[in-house]
Amino acid sequence: MPRHLDMDLLRALVATADAASFSLAASRLGRTQSAVSLQIKRLEDLVGHPLLVRSQGRLDGPTPEGLLLLDYARRILRLNDEAVGCFAEPELAGSLRVGLAEEIMERDLAGVMEDFHQAYPRVRLALECDLSARLAARVQAGELDMALIKRIGTQPTAEGRPLWREPMVWVTGERGGAAQERPLPLALFQETCIFRVVAQAALSQAGIPWRQAFSGHSHTGLRQAVAAGLAVTPLPASLLGPGLARVRDGLPALPDVEWVALFAPDGEWPAATRLVEMFEARLWQGRAGGLGNAGAAGGAAPRREPLPA
Helix, strand or coil, rough: CCCCHHHHHHHHHHHHHHHHHCCCHHHCCCCHHHHHHHHHHHHHHCCCCEEEECCCCEEEEECCHHHHHHHHHHHHHHHHHHHHHHCCCCCCEEEEEECCCHHHHHHHHHHHHHHHHCCCCCCEEEECCCCCCCCCHHHHHHCCCCEEEEEEEECCCCCEEEEEEEEEEEEEEEEEEEHHCCCCEEECCCCCCCHHHHHHHHHHCCCCCCEEEEEEEHHHHHHHHHHHHCCCEEEEHHCCCCCCCCCCCCCCCEEEEEEEEECCCCCHHHHHHHHHHHHHHHHHHCCCCCCHHHHHHCCCCCCEEEECC
16 A cells, blocks of 8 residues: 555546446546546555446446545645645635526535635635526626626527536425415415526416415525425426425426526636636546435436447
8 A cells, every 4th residue: 555645536526426427427537538447547546445446337436445444635736736836826815706606606605615715714705696598698797707607508608618417307395285286386486586487488488377375586495395295396307305306297398407507708817717626526526426415315326328338
């Protein structure tokens, strides 16, 4: 067993485990797929244990030894990046104006903020939460340095940097019968919310009558109303949680949700790039076996790709 572990090999392990894909990890690391595969093999040879489960040409997550090393690798890399950031990136200081869709804040904000403040203590963040359309307009106007927003559709967007794509599903309370009611009771956000627009269009096209049973401005209130059996709502699969269940039959299919990073017209500030990378890692981290809490409730897992030859 070596006394030192190569930082690049640890970074390859973390990227591959988070992405559940050699090709996606290679894209993020700026390497070829075969190079990342060889890095994982070298690390496995160094520690004397297989670190990733390979089954019928696919990647099925880390082994028990891989989980143990991943925990150490994340801590080692965080400390390394924090130290390097203090000396090698003096431009990472000042104020960064960030817009976030509420779904991102609810799901990933706390962990990312902790990591970012530890790595870049001289960057002061000013956060704003709003509808994605408004955030996009403010970025374009130069009022925000960056924003993480949601978009709907089957094709990748041309503008911005795509980070994650997942299914949007109909959600109801575990014990309620709201999904069988007609008109269908809906819990929705304000008029300009893209989830509202898409849901209403899908129901109208399918000829399903609906009524608004709950209107609110936060996911907390909306999810409480749905969990209580009052209504059905459209949500990204990763936001399924306790008391909520996916509606599998009787309602029209919904398009995917794409999470996108936008940057101000004057270009990406290095601090904004680092923050986006941290959010992207959080979006993939822990989702190799499914989307957030959606696994138990029927959420779709991200696509996995064959291992390189």
